[in-house]
Amino acid sequence: MKPLRYGTTADGIDVMEYTLANANGIEVKIITYGGIITSIRLPDRQHTTKNVVLGFATLAEYETRSPYFGCITGRYANRIAEGSFTLDGKEFQLDVQSGPNHLHGGVKGFDKVVWEVTRVIEGEEGSGIELHYLSPDGDQNYPGELDTYVTYLLDDDNQLRLDYRATTTQPTIVNLTNHSYWNLAGEGEGSIYDHILQIDAAGYTPVDETLIPTGAIAPVEGTPFDFRAPKPIADGRRSWCRTPRRCAWSRARQTSTAIMRACDGLRRRPRSIMSWIRRAAASFMALLHRTGDGCRSRPRRQG
Numbered sequence: 001m002k003p004l005r006y007g008t009t010a011d012g013i014d015v016m017e018y019t020l021a022n023a024n025g026i027e028v029k030i031i032t033y034g035g036i037i038t039s040i041r042l043p044d045r046q047h048t049t050k051n052v053v054l055g056f057a058t059l060a061e062y063e064t065r066s067p068y069f070g071c072i073t074g075r076y077a078n079r080i081a082e083g084s085f086t087l088d089g090k091e092f093q094l095d096v097q098s099g100p101n102h103l104h105g106g107v108k109g110f111d112k113v114v115w116e117v118t119r120v121i122e123g124e125e126g127s128g129i130e131l132h133y134l135s136p137d138g139d140q141n142y143p144g145e146l147d148t149y150v151t152y153l154l155d156d157d158n159q160l161r162l163d164y165r166a167t168t169t170q171p172t173i174v175n176l177t178n179h180s181y182w183n184l185a186g187e188g189e190g191s192i193y194d195h196i197l198q199i200d201a202a203g204y205t206p207v208d209e210t211l212i213p214t215g216a217i218a219p220v221e222g223t224p225f226d227f228r229a230p231k232p233i234a235d236g237r238r239s240w241c242r243t244p245r246r247c248a249w250s251r252a253r254q255t256s257t258a259i260m261r262a263c264d265g266l267r268r269r270p271r272s273i274m275s276w277i278r279r280a281a282a283s284f285m286a287l288l289h290r291t292g293d294g295c296r297s298r299p300r301r302q303g
Contacts, residue, residue, distance in 0.1 A: 001120050001127065006031045007059030013114045015059055020127040020154040025049060028154050034111040035072035035131050035150055036062060037180055040160070050186035063112070068179040071111035072150055073104040075135060075142050077177045081212045087143070088171055094141045099210050104179075106140035110148070111179070118149070126155035137169065144170030193234035199227040 006017040017038070020028040027049075029039040038055045055069045056062050062069070083094040083102035095106035104111065113133055121128035128151060135146040148166040155161075164176040183192050204225045205213040220226040224236040 001122055001129075003117070006033070009033065009059065009114065010063060015114060016117070018117070018120075018129050020129070020152065020160075022127060022154050022158065023156045024158055026154060026158055026160075028152070028160060030129065030152055031059075031062075032115050032117060032131065033059060033062060034070075034113070035115050035152075035178075036111070037070040037152075037178065040180075042158075050189070052182055052184050052186060054181040054183060054187055066111075067181075068104060068111055070178070070180045072115075072131075072176065073179045074110035074148065074174065074176045075105045075140070075146055076102070076173055076175045077104055077179070078175065079103050079210075079212060081210075085173060087173065092141060092143060101210055101212065108140065110135070110176070115150075119151075121151075121153060126153045128153035142172055144168040144172045146172065146174060148176070150176070193232060195233050196230050197227050197233050197236075198230040201225075201228065 001018060001020075003016040003018050006015045008014055015031055015033040017029055017031045020030070025043050027039070027041045028037060030037055036055070037053060039051045040053045041049050041051050043049045053070055056066065079098060080094060080102040082100055083096040085092055085094075094102040096102055097107050110133060115131040115133045117129055118132045119130035121130070130149055130151045133148050135142070135148065137143065137145050139146070146166050146168050148164070151161075151163040153161045153163070162178055166174055166176065168174070183189060184195060185192070201220060203217045204220055204223070206216055206218055207213050220228065227236065
């Protein structure tokens with residue numbers, strides 16, 4: 001696997017692009033800035049290949065205007081209320097950059113740093129890379145160093161797997177994920193309203209006006225969030241427009257969740273149900289609100 005130079009950051013650091021490929025025509029592009037997945041190209045039933053994730057054409061756009069497209073979010077993905085938490089009796093105050101709250105690791109989260117490629121994977125297990133970043137003690141006011149590795153692996157069963165591991169020098173909090181936005185019709189091919197979505201979830205968590213969960217678990221029945229039976233996302237959108245604006249987090253059992261676009265046969269049924277719900281809900285709400293993040297949760301504050 002031969003990397004290509006993708007660009008240079010405003011700070012003068014070179015960013016490289018790696019391309020993973022399998023025997024079935026699937027191709028995944030990843031850049032070392034933010035560990036961003038810039039493209040996932042796969043064929044539909046007509047053998048037409050399309051990029052099904054959203055992104056930008058230049059590094060400068062990722063640096064200056066990205067709504068976390070395709071990146072590693074950390075140290076802590078999602079919102080932390082008022083940017084503060086208590087751990088082992090000590091209060092920590094993080095950056096606040098999303099209204100009154102801390103979002104996705106702060107002003108300079110893991111999405112805004114250049115990662116080191118420590119391993120290239122080629123062979124029977126698939127095509128992949130391992131990224132590494134050492135976040136220093138006090139980074140964005142988090143306690144302890146956080147030594148983090150993220151592995152991307154594409155195999156010939158058409159599975160793209162992301163594995164995260166991190167070690168710390170002090171007690172701390174961590175919540176890592178990928179923040180890709182999906183459109184199975186292809187990037188730039190209109191909305192996702194015709195996508196058919198199913199979420200095996202009986203409840204959701206309402207949020208307050210700053211998108212922090214209230215702690216309640218409400219039933220999805222009779223709400224726009226009821227996708228227990230497959231239906232177009234547009235149906236939920238129409239219901240949403242007739243209800244008070246309120247974002248929510250779907251709470252699912254570990255069973256079947258899927259999204260598909262019926263006209264071309266593209267379908268996603270992920271192994272990790274909750275991680276897919278997170279991304280599907282984010283894309284859904286992003287379209288409804290025209291915002292860059294969707295629904296977020298937080299660690300419960302202690303003390």
